[in-house]
Amino acid sequence: MLKIENLHASINGKEILKGVNLTVRDGEVHAIMGLNGAGKSTLSNVIVGHPSYEVTEGSITWDGKDLLALKPEERAHEGIFLSFQQPVEIPGVSMVNFMRAALGAKRKYQGLEPLPAPDFLKLMREKRAVVELDSKLTSRSVNEGFSGGEKKRGEIFQMAMLEPKLAILDETDSGLDVDALRTVAEGFNKLRRPETSAIVITHYQRLLDYLKPDVVHVLIDGRIVKTAGPELAAEIESHGFDWIIKGLSL
């Protein structure tokens, strides 16, 4: 379970998150919607420990552990995964070696031996097939020369390899056409385990149609100002955020 309490965070001295409270229980899917610049990506970056952000107040606990005390790689080992809005290209590091290093590090953290090479390659093949990621792409350098859609599918593929307990999808739908969006969303549904929870950051309802969130939050100016069921996403899709903002005493 992820528990965020009164979280304040800033970048370069500028406060972005101004007291976020959020609880995500195992197996739940939470959507976070909001205008550009509201702090959605900041929230996901702070959860995974991006060094550019400073937490000035509040706490994040993960299964009772103080998440903020852990390094980014330790948070990953604890089962937290971020599907990046803009996945980074790493020329010269092959996807195979990258995944081998990532999985090896996680297994070491768990006190397990590295997977034998044939098992590892078999796992790669299985997970790749679910998101229809071409074998040519996984034999190349990480994300190098991938199209926008391929990068997003690559993120879901990596998620499947690492089997996280919490997956954060940061605008995974951006830059995807309708078919690619369906592949990614259905891939995500197939690949996540029942106990895996998710935080889905998006501007659009379409992704949520596939992912079926349990809870929808609206983040405005660094605070969660509205929380409701999945019907909230549909209301935002047809009426925008104005009616929510007007209802606030900002």
Added chain:
Amino acid sequence: MEATKQYIDFFGEVRDVLAARSCSEMNARREDALKVFAEQGFPSRKVERYRYANVEADFSPNYGIQLSPLGQKLPPYCFRLSEADPRVRVLYNNVADEADSIVALNTMLAVDTLVVHVPRGTKVEHPIQVGNVLAGSQDTMVSRRLLIVMEELSEADIIITDRAASQNRFLTNQVVEVVMGDGSHLNLYDIEETHLLCTRYGSTFVRQGRNSSLHHTALTLFNGHTRNRLDVLLQGEGSEVTLGGCVIADKMQHVDNNTLIDHQAPGCTSSELYKYVLDDNAVGAFAGRVLVREGAQKTSSQETNANLLATRTARIYTQPMLEIYADDVRCSHGSTVGQMDEAALFYMRQRGISEAEARLLLKAAFITEVIETIPLHSLRDRLHVLVDKRLRGELSKCEGCKLCGPPLTPP
């Protein structure tokens, strides 16, 4: 000046010993070399091609000077100069730049020359490995000399390795001369894996005939102070040269590569890629000059020096140079200096890879581009392993040396 006099005096003392131990071709060139060396002394930083070296300081320490000839057991195609084909013997000191006083010092003091001679039309199947191991109980200077002769239409891979087996100070002054006949094909690898107390001056001179092709790779995996000069003269029409360079340096290591590609004939192709990964307080220098002479039409040339600085205290001096005196050519040159990609580092850490491992992967990835161009597959695989070990601090020299770890246990 002090150091120059020291070497001149020493030469005076050992002149007779050298004459007795060496062969006539080598002895005949010593006095002329002495003149050059005495006139110029050790080059100062004002000498363009020694701008980034501190030559006098490198040669000043009191070294025992090694004057022993080569052993009797040599690899296939290898000979002592005195026992080589007479047509080869006359090529001694005909390719090297005699006006370079460091080369002159080698000509003065070298006792023996290792000749690699590949006869006309011979395709050497297995790579010829020339392994140099610095060993001994005292600080030693070595004047190493090689002459590689590739006759017409011959093919070979030659690997020169430079290693050190004991923890003394070593100073190596190496001169390699390469003559490539028409249509010959040579892959030449020069790999240094020594230790922090080693100083190396390497000078390689290549003369290429018509339609010949050379692939040269210079790798500095571990060293102390290194200065490599590499001159390639494209004398025959239609010849090709590819120069790869790979430098990994940290601590106080210093690596200086100074290259010249001289397009003297038309229709030749050259490409050069040197990559440096510098960490801690390491200092790198790259000066690469591509000269396209009048009449060298249809020249195609590409030169790149790329550098990754892992710390704010590591430094690189980079100087790609292009001089063109012909009007129908395609040439480009450039250099880049960059830092660790922070976004890539974080991306890897989010996937569970530790920061140290992520840095290592990025450094290895940067160097990979050069290693991937190496024609010899078995060496390429070996180098990927060596680079990884080097970056992990697992090379034996690094583990065992006095400055970075516990000393090697005596046998």
